[in-house]
Amino acid sequence: MLSNVSPTVSEAWYNRGNALRNLGRTQEAIASYDQALKFKPDGHEAWYNRGIALGKLGRNQEAIASYDQALKIKPDYHLAWYNRGNALDDLGRFEEAIASYDQALKFKPDKHEAWYGKACCYALQGNIEQALENLQKAINLSPDEWREWAKTDSDFDGIREDERFQALIQ
Template sequence: GEGVALGKLGRLDDAIASYDNALEFKPDDHQAWYNRGVALGNIGRFDDAIASYDKALEIKPDDPSVYYNKACAYALQNKIQLAIENLQQAINLDVKYKDMAKTNTDFDSIRDNEQFQELLQ
């Protein structure tokens, strides 16, 4: 949709506004909540991003990409335990997130954590 195109241009505030707009008409749009979370995360608004991801999970509780992105947001805030719990959820739902986490710089702050390393074994 329109939000995605704007996000690619780096006009993230416009993208967020267009997701807000879409969600006014369709508050149960899982993808819009997810995209909104990604856009907010990209401008460092991690608490807002996590709130959007939570909304997406209310609608579709078994979406591993949402848990994965939530884990990234928590890791970037140094909330280690929450990052690990959400990453665990993502991996339980889809094992590909194990490999993704190995190279994702969002997790650099927790890379030395024992639990994190065990999760990626």
């Protein structure tokens, strides 16, 4: 009988977690996602949203572990790959971040945020060519957004004076 109840109970905990996260009550949201996962351990969205909440608290290593759990269940979950890349980027693990962004792009090639994330990682590594190439792709997909972001994003400070970078953000 419990198996008939579990999805509903899991869903209630999951929805509670989302509501708490939206209210900025992040720690409580994580606890709710944990409860949802007790009833439905294969809930990829609960793992994913748990990762988002952990990331908001700066607990990037734990966030990565949550994204990894979501990806074990749903390997083509581009949002989990993308946010995993962000957490790795925040930890300065640029090669791993780029690999995660690449996975997100494998499943959603027009994920302009992932192209931008890759550009940032490459810029922080001093790889100007790859930074510019990926920034160009992000700008092609969402010109107003990424051109403006790149103008002030400190990730590009190392290449800011490059003429090609200047041309891209004009």
